Amino acid sequence: MKRYSFLLAVLMLSLSTFAGKIDEGRLLRDGASYTGRVLHNADGSVTYDWTGVYVQTDFTGGAIAVCISEADTSYHNVFIDDKLVRKIKVYGKQPHSVLLAEGLSRGTHRLRLQKATEGEYGFTTIHGFYLNRGGSMKPVARRERFIEVFGDSYTCGYGTEAKSAEERFKPWTENCNRAYGCIIARYFNADYALTAHSGMGIVRNYGYKAQVSPKNMLVRSALLLDEHDSIPYDFKAYKPSLVLINLGTNDFSTIIAPSVEQYTGNYLKLISLVRSHYGDVPVLCITPFSAKPYLLTALQELRRLTMQDKNIHFAEPMPDIIKRGHDYGADWHPNYQGQRKIAMTLIPQVSAIMGWDLEDKNIY
Structure with missing residues (x-):
């Protein structure tokens, strides 16, 4: 009986670890809301360079990463639940994953990723987002004002x-x-x-x-x-x-x-x-x-x-x-x-x- 209990505990720990890992095999695009002037590309990615452009999503699963590429170099602000988490430097012409937040509760959280620099500093493309296995995204409604x-x-x-x-x-x-x-x-x-x-x-x-x-x-x-x-x-x-x-x-x-x-x-x-x-x-x-x-x-x-x-x-x-x-x-x-x-x-x-x-x- 103790042996079965031990195996069950190991299995549950393994499942928990597996579920808590960013799933980069599942690129999500639906569920992201963009505010500002952006170019919607044929492959579903979104490109922008104006200062202040921001993308938002309400996500679950406890973690989120962005698949992003940058023709120049830009700086972006990362907000989780309306609180500034950090400012990140974005560079690299090939699409790559950048972890934005992890270790959150698995309930719903709101991401806002905002371009802090102007058009001269950054020509950014967002290819999609990655979540923990089982996580989901939904768009954020536009405010009245x-x-x-x-x-x-x-x-x-x-x-x-x-x-x-x-x-x-x-x-x-x-x-x-x-x-x-x-x-x-x-x-x-x-x-x-x-x-x-x-x-x-x-x-x-x-x-x-x-x-x-x-x-x-x-x-x-x-x-x-x-x-x-x-x-x-x-x-x-x-x-x-x-x-x-x-x-x-x-x-x-x-x-x-x-x-x-x-x-x-x-x-x-x-x-x-x-x-x-x-x-x-x-x-x-x-x-x-x-x-x-x-x-x-x-x-x-x-x-x-x-x-x-x-x-x-x-x-x-x-x-x-x-x-x-x-x-x-x-x-x-x-x-x-x-x-x-x-x-x-x-x-x-x-x-x-x-x-x-x-x-x-x-x-x-």
């Missing part, structure tokens, strides 16, 4: 994890999740998309030798991929409740600058572009905290041109809240604390525009 942000390095979280303003930018210090757009979306429990790229202007990109850059943010905003192709975007992946636009810092950043007419003209074209697909969506035009007199003049003219449109709003920054020595990361861009301050100035305005109640919770 959705915010899309059109922006530049401030939106991308450029250098937000750097230690000081004097530190030069490195891709691993960029994290859109710690920038104002994602902070605002978290506060209002909204899904989001970031249509943003560092150094871009709505007319002229940073340091460009002429008044008009050939691939500025107006051009990029109509594309499915940010950096790696010119496929037109059909604007069907999501429909935002609110659009934020934070562009202009790079347009007027160096000696050559666009005219006020060029700036306001392209800005109005961007609003027309999004509304031609999203309908009469509310638009909040953000004045960057670092705006200089020429940009302020251009935004004042934009306000005059749109004053009859009651669904176009303007956000003014609080003066001198981003402080030297405290609120700057790489290359004098806002660090996480600076980004939180920016978000705190915008949250009441978003609340007023959308009728979304303020809540007694942390802004993080």
Whole structure:
């Protein structure tokens, strides 16, 4: 009898060990939800490069791995049950498995895998997911609220994890999740998309030798991929409740600058572009905290041109809240604390525009 009990215990232990191992013979694609602009490939894989794109799934089995390939090098944030687990470096052109979480209870858990870096840093393909034997996946429903942000390095979280303003930018210090757009979306429990790229202007990109850059943010905003192709975007992946636009810092950043007419003209074209697909969506035009007199003049003219449109709003920054020595990361861009301050100035305005109640919770 003791011998049978011993054999039964060994068998149960073996089955438990076998069941708790990631099953890389079963690649799962159904049950994953993608948010943002992504390319669905013929083989079922999904490719993207825009900052902030995220994939979610509710999975069981206690562990999950992703089968992924990366044409460049990117950084992704891994969340389990809405808690940041770690930030991973993704590289390797051939599909390979990356373990995202293990040792969880075998009940349902939610994964969110979010691209932390912008299009210049990463051209990522997800081929599917692996679970423990017996595990399952199901898609995550879209939230009621959705915010899309059109922006530049401030939106991308450029250098937000750097230690000081004097530190030069490195891709691993960029994290859109710690920038104002994602902070605002978290506060209002909204899904989001970031249509943003560092150094871009709505007319002229940073340091460009002429008044008009050939691939500025107006051009990029109509594309499915940010950096790696010119496929037109059909604007069907999501429909935002609110659009934020934070562009202009790079347009007027160096000696050559666009005219006020060029700036306001392209800005109005961007609003027309999004509304031609999203309908009469509310638009909040953000004045960057670092705006200089020429940009302020251009935004004042934009306000005059749109004053009859009651669904176009303007956000003014609080003066001198981003402080030297405290609120700057790489290359004098806002660090996480600076980004939180920016978000705190915008949250009441978003609340007023959308009728979304303020809540007694942390802004993080």
